[in-house]
Amino acid sequence: MEYISTRGKIGKIGFIDAFMMGLADDGGLLVPSEIPALSKETLDNWRNLGYQELVLEIFAYFTNGEIPEAELKDMVAASYSSFRDPEVTPVRKITNELYLLELFHGPTFAFKDIALQFMGQFYSYVAKKQHKKIHILGATSGDTGASAIQGVRGKEGIKICILHPNGKVSKVQELQMTTVEDDNVLNLSVEGNFDDCQRMIKELFADLDYKSSNHLAAINSINFVRILAQTVYYFYSYFQAAKQHEGELGAVNFSVPTGNFGDIFAGYLAKRMGLPVNKLILATNENNILEKFIHDGVYMPGEFKATYSPSMDIQVASNFERYLYYVLDENSELVASLMEQFKTEGEIVIPHEKLEQVQADFASHGVDGQECLDTISEYQAKFNYLLDPHSACGVAATEKCSGEGEVTISLATAHPAKFDEAIKLCGIDQSFPEEIAALFDKPQRQTLIDGKLSEVVRELDKFYNAQ
Numbered sequence: 001m002e003y004i005s006t007r008g009k010i011g012k013i014g015f016i017d018a019f020m021m022g023l024a025d026d027g028g029l030l031v032p033s034e035i036p037a038l039s040k041e042t043l044d045n046w047r048n049l050g051y052q053e054l055v056l057e058i059f060a061y062f063t064n065g066e067i068p069e070a071e072l073k074d075m076v077a078a079s080y081s082s083f084r085d086p087e088v089t090p091v092r093k094i095t096n097e098l099y100l101l102e103l104f105h106g107p108t109f110a111f112k113d114i115a116l117q118f119m120g121q122f123y124s125y126v127a128k129k130q131h132k133k134i135h136i137l138g139a140t141s142g143d144t145g146a147s148a149i150q151g152v153r154g155k156e157g158i159k160i161c162i163l164h165p166n167g168k169v170s171k172v173q174e175l176q177m178t179t180v181e182d183d184n185v186l187n188l189s190v191e192g193n194f195d196d197c198q199r200m201i202k203e204l205f206a207d208l209d210y211k212s213s214n215h216l217a218a219i220n221s222i223n224f225v226r227i228l229a230q231t232v233y234y235f236y237s238y239f240q241a242a243k244q245h246e247g248e249l250g251a252v253n254f255s256v257p258t259g260n261f262g263d264i265f266a267g268y269l270a271k272r273m274g275l276p277v278n279k280l281i282l283a284t285n286e287n288n289i290l291e292k293f294i295h296d297g298v299y300m301p302g303e304f305k306a307t308y309s310p311s312m313d314i315q316v317a318s319n320f321e322r323y324l325y326y327v328l329d330e331n332s333e334l335v336a337s338l339m340e341q342f343k344t345e346g347e348i349v350i351p352h353e354k355l356e357q358v359q360a361d362f363a364s365h366g367v368d369g370q371e372c373l374d375t376i377s378e379y380q381a382k383f384n385y386l387l388d389p390h391s392a393c394g395v396a397a398t399e400k401c402s403g404e405g406e407v408t409i410s411l412a413t414a415h416p417a418k419f420d421e422a423i424k425l426c427g428i429d430q431s432f433p434e435e436i437a438a439l440f441d442k443p444q445r446q447t448l449i450d451g452k453l454s455e456v457v458r459e460l461d462k463f464y465n466a467q
């Protein structure tokens with residue numbers, strides 16, 4: 001298995017090189033040169049595997065034989081040993097038509113841990129093997145930063161800098177990032193919103209001289225390895241739901257709280273590999289650019305809105321290009337020209353005959369603030385299940401988009417304790433897990449900067465030159 005760019009201007013590269021490249025050097029996103037097709041027999045053989053065993057089976061199709069089996073196995077074991085649930089991503093049955101896939105049992109209580117704890121191990125592996133300095137640089141709407149920092153804090157050969165929008169992440173998210181004391185961690189708190197942070201990161205990665213002389217590495221979902229790690233739980237949850245389901249489980253819907261389109265793209269990949277998936281339900285909040293795309297084929301970012309689900313407060317979805325590539329039949333020239341047009345005109349209009357395909361792949365619903373809070377209250381009252389606001393968007397979209405008799409696995413992407421601001425508004429008094437309660441007593445470290453690229457560069461220079 002090798003990796004190519006959605007814009008077609010780089011040659012085939014291996015798995016470790018794709019991991020280290022992050023954003024493709026031609027400005028596109030890396031994708032596997034072909035999507036493995038799994039037989040029914042393979043899927044049957046996977047039904048009873050544990051989570052870590054399943055990771056190894058799926059990764060075997062993608063790692064190009066570049067990592068010795070025993071070493072990969074150690075990395076996977078180390079990645080998931082910090083999870084509080086032995087199943088890693090357990091599935092809870094709510095009704096016979098609705099299952100919740102709990103993705104928040106990792107160290108920072110959100111789904112980002114599943115990929116980022118592994119990527120932390122993987123960066124450390126590459127730093128040692130190749131005697132490399134690695135400077136991880138990323139933007140976060142809150143959860144990615146916390147998780148990535150947790151994954152590499154104190155690790156030799158690695159520094160990490162995370163940009164987050166000042167005052168636009170939840171209190172717990174901010175504390176998780178800024179109370180880490182290790183000297184290899186820098187938090188930049190940016191005056192602006194997430195899109196501003198992400199744009200600056202993309203600009204630094206697009207400057208190839210800057211990228212290589214500063215040893216930059218990406219943890220955002222522009223990195224294909226992150227997508228790959230997330231593909232695993234689509235398979236795993238299907239097998240678990242099948243065990244709990246009354247009657248035989250056929251194709252299911254997955255409802256995915258969406259921001260950057262990374263997680264739902266992992267679901268798309270699972271479907272293309274052969275997992276029986278009916279519809280992918282794309283749940284958004286009021287930042288509903290992707291909902292509009294699925295309804296009318298026009299992708300046009302608009303005005304940023306702050307919501308109860310800040311990790312989905314994104315207008316420019318960096319993974320959208322990967323889907324565009326597949327829906328346009330892997331025509332990289334067309335992708336490159338549409339992305340060029342997007343840069344100048346600020347919108348992409350998909351060819352009309354492709355809209356039908358988009359609507360066969362996805363359904364979508366944008367959940368507004370009141371609907372989000374109502375869903376939290378309703379599930380607490382009816383099922384004694386406390387949803388976080390992101391997971392609530394997923395469940396609300398499930399109710400809107402899943403048809404009569406269809407079974408949906410709805411992704412619970414964060415623990416409610418991370419977003420107590422919204423939970424309080426529902427009049428619900430939750431108790432915090434110990435690990436989160438302890439954060440409030442720790443001192444914070446962060447540097448406030450305005451939204452200029454030159455300021456980011458200045459802070460990075462200081463950070464990279466420090467011992």
Ligand SMILES: *Cc1c(COP(=O)(O)O)cnc(C)c1O
Pocket residue numbers: 110111112143144221257258259260261262263264311312390413414
């Ligand atoms: C990041 C995040 C999302 C959105 O995931 P994408 O891969 O960016 O679409 C949803 N919910 C939570 C809690 C998140 O942290």
